[in-house]
Amino acid sequence: xxxxxxxxxxxxxxxxxxxxxxxxxxxxxxxxxxxxxxxxxxxxxxxxxxxxxxxxxxxxxxxxxxxxxxxxxxxxxxxxxxxxxxxxxxxxxxxxxxxxxxxxxxxxxxxxxxxxxxxxxxxxxxxxxxxxxxxxxxxxxxxxxxxxxxxxxxxxxxxxxxxxxxxxxxxxxxxxxxxxxxxxxxxxxxxxxxxxxxxxxxxxxxxxxxxxxxxxxxxxxxxxxxxxxxxxxxxxxxxxxxxxxxxxxxxxxxxxxxxxxxxxxxxxxxxxxxxxxxxxxxxxxxxx
Numbered sequence: 001x002x003x004x005x006x007x008x009x010x011x012x013x014x015x016x017x018x019x020x021x022x023x024x025x026x027x028x029x030x031x032x033x034x035x036x037x038x039x040x041x042x043x044x045x046x047x048x049x050x051x052x053x054x055x056x057x058x059x060x061x062x063x064x065x066x067x068x069x070x071x072x073x074x075x076x077x078x079x080x081x082x083x084x085x086x087x088x089x090x091x092x093x094x095x096x097x098x099x100x101x102x103x104x105x106x107x108x109x110x111x112x113x114x115x116x117x118x119x120x121x122x123x124x125x126x127x128x129x130x131x132x133x134x135x136x137x138x139x140x141x142x143x144x145x146x147x148x149x150x151x152x153x154x155x156x157x158x159x160x161x162x163x164x165x166x167x168x169x170x171x172x173x174x175x176x177x178x179x180x181x182x183x184x185x186x187x188x189x190x191x192x193x194x195x196x197x198x199x200x201x202x203x204x205x206x207x208x209x210x211x212x213x214x215x216x217x218x219x220x221x222x223x224x225x226x227x228x229x230x231x232x233x234x235x236x237x238x239x240x241x242x243x244x245x246x247x248x249x250x251x252x253x254x255x256x257x258x259x260x261x262x263x264x265x266x267x268x269x270x271x272x273x274x275x276x277x278x279x280x281x282x283x284x285x286x287x288x
Contacts, residue, residue: 006060007032009052012071015079018099023092027100028079030071033063037133038109039286040070040097042117043077044140044268045089046178047162047171047204048197050078054114057275058282065283070109072100074120076210082202085210089217093120094127101131110286112136114271115243119143119218125228126221135232136282138270139243141251144220146244155242155268163207168194179267180239225254232258233285235278237266 012030030052039062043054051071052059062069073080074093085092097120101109110133113121118140125132145151152160158174171194176182197204210217232255236248245262252260261281263274271278 007063013079016100016103018096018103020095020099020102023075023095023099025075025081025083025096025099027075027081027096028073029100030059031068032059032071033066033068035063035067037066037286038068038070038106040072040101040109040111042072042093042097042111042113042120043074044115044117045077045207046115046159046174047166047207048193048195050196053193053196054117054269055112055271058112058271058279061279061283067110067286070100070104070106072097074116076203076206078196078200078203082200082206084206084213085217086213088123088219089116089210090119090123090219090221091127093117094123097124098128098131107131108133110134110136112138112271112282113140114138115140115268116218122221122225122228125230126224129227129229132230134286135228135230136235136285137232137248137251138235139237139240139268140218140247141234142221142225142247142254143216143218144222144247144250147246149244149246151244153242153244155240159242160211162197163204163211166197166201166204171197177241177267179269179273180237180265181273184273222250222254225251226256228255229257231285233282234258234260235270235281236260236262237268237270237273238262238264239266240268242268
């Protein structure tokens, strides 16, 4: 498909009304490609995050490889409806994904989850094992303490600071530790993130309210990881300053069929900072 123009956020933007249990929400998602198999990509919890922003360097590669790609904006992020989460955010997002897949008529999908998206992918897999093809987890998947580092890590503290003080300065401090090489963050990218963040102050305020109601938004599901039989690829940045590497080892130990790849000179955003390597590795895993 050489010469195909790049996909755009606007051209792939969609909305769906989901009804899943007690959830009745409008969910925004991007829908690209038309392959027989579908890859769902779930973003992280950073302020101003969205499916498109998190996976902008990956979408074209997956579509060109023959997959349909769905990027779901989780409840409380980007153009999806606002919500205050008083329980497990992982399970909330997992239920939202189940509702979206029902609307789209998709029975079984592969799931790629970054950070909060990793937690959400695991929660979905535990609740809907028959609907998962393969799992790809980066920088998230289960909660619980690190054996080697005090928690929360530096990046999580800075992330929460941005929610409480949503300014350009606080955002830059967080993004400075987001990746191994912060020089890759252009002024344009930072400004786009700031604009997206400030356009939905209700999301920022609700995140703070959610933390006040339940500080453990992403519970430790390590005792249940053995229930997950789906093949899993775990990708971690050696220099992740948001979620420690030994959480990836816990995922590797717990799941039935998992492999772990660690990238050096890589922070919390492996799919962006090492996009070519990430795309090749995940596509090889999905096709195996």
